[in-house]
Amino acid sequence: MSLAVKARTKKLGTPDPAALLAWYDRHRRVLPWRAGKGERADPYRVWLSEIMLQQTTVKAVAPYYARFLARFPTVAALAAAPLDDVLKLWAGLGYYARARNLHACAKAVVERHGGEFPDTEEGLRTLPGIGAYTAAAIAAIAFDRPAAVVDGNVERVISRLYSIATPLSEAKPEIRALVENLVPQTRPGDFAQAMMDLGAMICRPSAPECTRCPLSSDCIAFASGEPERFPAPKRKLVRPTKHGIAQWIERDGCIWLIRRPAKGMLGGMAALPGPEWTADTANEGPALARVTHVFTHFRLELDIVAASEPEREGWWQPLAQISDAGLPTLYRRAAELVVAQSRERSSDPPHALEEAPTPA
Secondary structure: OOHHHHHHHHHOOOOOHHHHHHHHHHHOOOOOOOOOOOOOOOHHHHHHHHHHHOOOOHHHHHHHHHHHHHHOOOHHHHHHOOHHHHHHHHOOOOOOHHHHHHHHHHHHHHHHHOOOOOOOHHHHHOOOOOOHHHHHHHHHHHHOOOOOOOOHHHHHHHHHHOOOOOEHHHHHHHHHHHHHHHOOOOOHHHHHHHHHHHHHHOOOOOOOOHHHOOOHHHOHHHHHOOHHHOOEOOOOOOOOEEEEEEEEOEEOOEEEEEEOOOOOOOOOOEEOOOOOOEOOOOOOOOOOEEEEEEOOOOEEEEEEEEOOOOOOOEEEEEHHHHHHOOOOHHHHHHHHHHHHHHHHHHHOOOOOOOOOOOOO
């Protein structure tokens, strides 16, 4: 145990994992990917949900998870599917590199491991798209390994238990060490999920229900009377603005779409054609519409302009079937906005004719 962890744990008693597990047995959330009490978790479902849940909410993921599981019920089915089918089902969920890594990982599990996921953190880390957090989550939840699983909910719980005053982005190593000190040898998978549920249900960002918390007697933030002071506020992120142009090429009820390069933003996704986004103002002429979209590290202002001839390889997509194209949110919103504005213009009543003046 490090000196920092020892110093934290001396302030109050060490939280009791047994108390948390007893609470979890009574109040655990029912989630589509979670095994029932007494059931063994399916590594494929655990992996699929953990990849989808990265930087996304449970509410947003649930319908995508259901569609993916219906279309790809096993890792072998996912590995055998064309990447384009995977990207289409993922469209709208964001962070599209996850979808490409999902497909690559499924293929690696089938080709290297006979369709069975490795059961250790080290083995899982060798697979595409599986980092430290995801490996720990799968190892703990699917294989009951004593791994330290630290997501955003767990970070908040730990920062309050031990009154960590630094922003979470700077406190990650210390938080992980504190979680490692807490993980029990028995039921480590349930412990990981219990910590997540505690953060989601009780130790919420605002209005935490501390009197219902099974760990409140050992929580320094609760003892202080100001639990919402923890974790410390994030450092303010200043996002630069980029500008871009998307071409709207329409013909016979169809719109011209392209496939973005495999690497980079929205890699491999269907899109409207146009040049790369830059920090300079991209368009000075009239635009059919403008879409503003916030990515993790920058804000994009995308002007949609009319064009006549395709300049890049692509395909004609019927506007009536635009939802089947697998457009990411940015381009789906752009298409919806242009179509809506076109309908508004076509439904405008004609101007009344002016009467000629009566001759005197």
